[in-house]
Amino acid sequence: MSSRSLRFTAALLLSSLLLTSAPVSTGWAQTAPAAAPTMTLPAGVKFVTEVEGIREYRLPNGLHVLLFPDTSAATFTLNVTYKVGSRSENYGETGMAHLLEHMLFKGTPTSGNILESLGKRGADFNGTTSEDRTNYFETMTNSGDNLSWALGMEADRMVNSKIAQTDLNTEMTVVRNEFESGENSAFGLLYKQVRSVAYDWHNYGNTAIGNRSDVENVPIKRLQDFYKKYYQPDNAVVTLAGNFDPEAALAQIAEDFGRVRKPWRTLPAEYTVENPQDGERSVTVRRVGDERILLTAYHMPSIRHPDMPALLVLDQILADEPAGRLYKALVQTKQATAIGSLTNTASDPGLLMYAAVLGKDDDTAPAQATLLKSLEAAGDTAFTDEDVARVRTRVVGSYEQLLSKPEQVGVTLSEYIAAGDWRLLFKLRDELEKVTAADVTRVAKTYLKPTNRTLGVFVPTPEPDRVTVTAAPSAEELLKGYVGRAAQTAGENIPPEPAAIEARTVRSEVAGAKVALLPKKTRGERIEFVMNLDFGNAQTVKDGGDAADFIAPLLTRGSKDLTRQQLNDRLEAIKTQLSVSGGASGASVRVSTDRTHLAEALELVKKVLREPVFPQADFDELKKGAIDGAESGRGDPQSVASQALARAFAQPGAKRGDLGYVSTLDESIEDTKAVTLDQVKDYYNKVWGAAQVQVAAVGDFDPQTITAALPGILDGFKSGVKYERISLPLVTPKSADTVINVPDKANAVYVSRLNFPLRDDAADYPALIVAMRIFGSGTDSRLFNRLRQQDGLSYGAGGSVSASSEDQKGSYSAYAIFNPNVTEKVVTAMREELAKALRDGFTPAEVTSAKSAILQEARVARSSDATLVGSLVRQAYLNRTYAFNAELEAKISAVTSEMAKAALNKYVTPENLVVVRAGTFGK
Known part of the structure; x- marks a missing residue:
């Protein structure tokens, strides 16, 4: 319920992680080269460089490998970055890189369905696509064959993914559903239009989700050709961070990825340069909504440009809460409910963007005038050393926290790989420490100009005031001899049992x-x-x-x-x-x-x-x-x-x-x-x-x-009233199916629920957990497979059960998002899958896989200190210890197919379900 000071995050910068200041910024400094570490390398593998505990190697086929070991971690994160994103798409291909990201989870002839396999192993995983790169990552405990399986799987899907028409038929509709979900967001709609208007020629004017018709009609042959062109070892970087043996892991990487031959093709050069903007631009989006949003964008240079450190400091000073100039000018004066910034830093020149959110009936004119004046007159009021010092203090601490979590570093490096080299992360941090108040004032005057702005209406001017973004040095030139700082010392590893x-x-x-x-x-x-x-x-x-x-x-x-x-x-x-x-x-x-x-x-x-x-x-x-x-x-x-x-x-x-x-x-x-x-x-x-x-x-x-x-x-902090825990009676309403029409929304939602008496120490609760893991919880569940994998109806679908630790209160719930035109198909699929599970139960293989996934997910959760401390404080409240968890997991391990079916039938009765659907369903 706070007034939302929105820090809209974009592809590159870890939000506010990398901003600092100090003496004058005079360009990129040079440092001494790193010495090669002592380690036996596989045949043909070469050591490239090392910075702050991260070592880079190169395989003969061109694949680059980054290793960031941390023996104190219980998990590893494997991240594969492909240097291809929406900027590489041609006419008729928008959204292809993102669609291909989805297709690579469909599997290979050897690896099978990768979504299911990751779910069964209890992995925390995802794939993401931006303008400059696509990446895939999975975090798992380093136990059993998880690491060797993950390395083999990623090497396999690099060149052996099926990319079949049958899979495209279902996944295209899933991606379209994701597109429609974004169409429900007022900010998302405005953001897409502002980017489109801000760019004339560069593909950064397109969002990664793409154009609806391109996603719906892309020929499978073009998708296959795109995959074969860009998914190759010489266009990829493998990053492994966390718990692993570096020498053994590198040997395994060399074996698995080394089998992939170096391609014969040469990647095409990307040479489009956006022209300087000649004047103010505007766009208005008129759609049903409940708040007003102002969004202004200014062209800025590449992440590698010498002006970028000062621009990032400027961004923080303007949009910080509560000291930021925009926050004071707009939120504290009640002209806006919230403000935020979105810094689209990338390999090529991007956008510096600022937003203000207003109430539905608010007059936009005062807020718009204040927003533009605060930005475009920012350089008229000199920034102070105190402004810059505040940013430095925050970011130095944030950077140290980042390096304490190798699993985050591994994924974050994808953004800098896409910009030219992973070491840019550290180099940018170093340069940020040199930014002065004078540098910030200079870049504010250079880039925050009306003629460089996209917002409102176009106004002709007799004297064009054009901003020309100068070229940035190459990553190789920029990082020649760069070393970085000493790596943080690792902690200790307590088994997550x-x-x-x-x-x-x-x-x-x-x-x-x-x-x-x-x-x-x-x-x-x-x-x-x-x-x-x-x-x-x-x-x-x-x-x-x-x-x-x-x-x-x-x-x-x-x-x-x-x-x-x-x-x-x-x-x-x-x-x-x-x-x-x-x-x-x-x-x-x-x-x-x-x-x-x-x-x-x-x-x-x-x-x-x-x-x-x-x-x-x-x-x-x-x-x-x-x-x-x-x-x-x-x-x-x-x-x-x-x-x-x-x-x-x-x-x-x-x-x-x-x-x-x-x-x-x-x-x-x-x-x-x-x-x-x-x-x-x-x-x-x-x-x-x-x-x-x-x-x-x-x-x-x-x-x-x-x-x-x-x-x-x-001591002395006492409540003036008697404490009594509040416990309301269990409510079990009659079955209902309610349809609510919400105008002008491309995406609809289905939710259902029923209640029943149940505590988490009940004898059959473990069996119910296993049953629901198979039925609805995870990317290998029946609901997910039916609605997304098989029928292509939903981007997200699933179900879960919950049970109180204190009262006889339990519940079942299920959900799906979908296109309103397929609502009856969604309802039918939900009904049929539940009826089948109640009637036929589950196979022994399903039960075994579900139990393994549940236990591995629990181990991953206990590997996080933030999660662990929450469990400990909850145990203190309930007068429990981890003996309860051990007993629960032992009971889960003992669940059979018969027990899972019986528990589901005991608690989940379809005739008692309360269902609500909301969306634009027509008349």
Whole structure:
């Protein structure tokens, strides 16, 4: 419910990861070459270079390999980057690179269906396409044959993917459904049109999703030719990061990928250069929607250009929250609900873009005038050293956090590979540290000009003021002799098994809080900390629930002796992220920091929790954002369907104001409008406090640091009311099938649900989990295979079950997104697949595969410290340990086909389903 300061992220920069400043920027510095590491190399493989722990090798067939080992990780991430994207598409081929990305999951004659295989192995995976590259990645535990299988699979699909007409027939409709889903987004529609108008000739004017008719009609032969041309070893980079043995892994890569011969063809040169813009351009999109958006774009140079570091600093200073110039000029003055930036940095000149979001009925003229003045007169008011220093502090910390997570580095490198060389990531970081306030002022004056802008209407001018973007050096020239910095030291590896984690966890009670601590060495000495507070009761929630929703976001908007900006600056200085969430009956404080700054971070937790000031201006801003955000859901099929489904499961007979009542959208907006700041303060003063507390931490810390800080945070922080956990009766409404028409939406949604009595410690709960994993949870599930793989009806479809840990409350749900014209086919497929599962059950092979996937997914989840700390704090609340997880996983391992079928039939009864469909279904 916060006012959304939108940081729209684009293809390249890790959002705000890579911005810094210091002395004058005078171009790209040169550094000494890296020495080759001592390691036995496979025959024909050559060492290329090393930067900060990442080593590059080249195979005889032209394939480049990057290795970034981290023995403290429990997982590895394999990423294959192909230097081809939407910029390489010709007339009639838009969307081809993205469509081909989908097709490569269909499999090869050897590897079979890759989506199913990845799902069975519990992998976290995806494929993505941008203007300059396509990449595929999978994260798995380094156990069994996962690594060797993944390497073999990627080498196999590089040149042996089927790219068959039968697969295209279904996948084309899936991609079209993804295209239609994007058509539901007001910002997505505007963004696509602005890019199209901003470019005359370059393919950056096209989005990667492509043109609908091209996607629908692409001949299979053109798709096959595109694949054969670009999916070759000399046009690819394999990046392996995380837990693996470098020498053994390189040998395996050389064996698997080395079998692929170097192609005879030569890739065509891409030589189109966009002409300088001759004046202001405009575009207006008129579609059904619930908010107004302004989006302005300015041409800027390549990521390799010497001006880029200063431009990235400029972008951060303009669009930061709350110190950014746009935020102050538009959001704080209530001319807009939110602002944001989208920096389309790429290999060729891209776009610097800024947006402002307004209410549906707001007048755009004042906001448009303020937006353009704030941007195009930015260079008239000199930027300060303080502005630049704030960016440097944030980004240095962000970069260090990136390098502490090799799995993210591996995927992130794809963007810099596409721009010319992976080392550009480090080189750009170094150059950002040299940016001065004068550099920022200069680039603002150079690029933020009306004649370089796309927004509004075209205005002729007798004196064209053209911006010519000068050429950038090649990556080879830019990086000659570049070394980089010393790599971070790795942490330790705790096996992600319940027993191993429990053996390292220290549980105690401190200052009335249940505490679970897991100290261990981590990369970058990082720590994840969570504190959960329970307070209030049914009566307090009924009386003040709407006001209570504003407390958590206001706590970080300023404390005694610390303004919001001062708090943000301090957190950035100590490399810490602090967030507070919660409402009328509880709150959660989450901190991510490092060993050196843990004590100070906990002091800031105390100030935020116990010394709020509740600024009126921030409350007004949050309230307006909440109202505008609710209004924006009117025309969204998913929001409409979700609310209708929730209302179907409201407590029978509940009236407005009762705990079991679910409000309409109009009622919710009316209730929000009625909230006052005095009500917010009153609820905090009377109800908030440490009635019941759980604390957990995972990472590189001394337990004494936390146990010593807790009394200071909690002592005297008492709730003024008796705490009572709220538990409403289970609701089991009659079956219903509701169709809601939402005008002018290309994509529709199907959601269904039923409730039943069930706790997560029930004897047949493990069998139900296995049954639902086969039926609807995962890319190898029956629902996914039927609606996406077989029939091509949906980009996303699935189902799940949930069970309470405290009450006899369980539920089944299923969903799909689809084109409104195939709604009956979707409903039929959903009904038929559920009936088949209830009637015929599951095969032993399906059960074995599902159990393996569930257990591997659990191991992957426990490999993440952020996930682990959440589990520990939840266990503290439930008085559980990892012995419960171990027992649950043992029961899952023992599930048979008969048990899975019986559990599904016991709990899931089709005749009780409540179904809602929302979309543009016609008359």
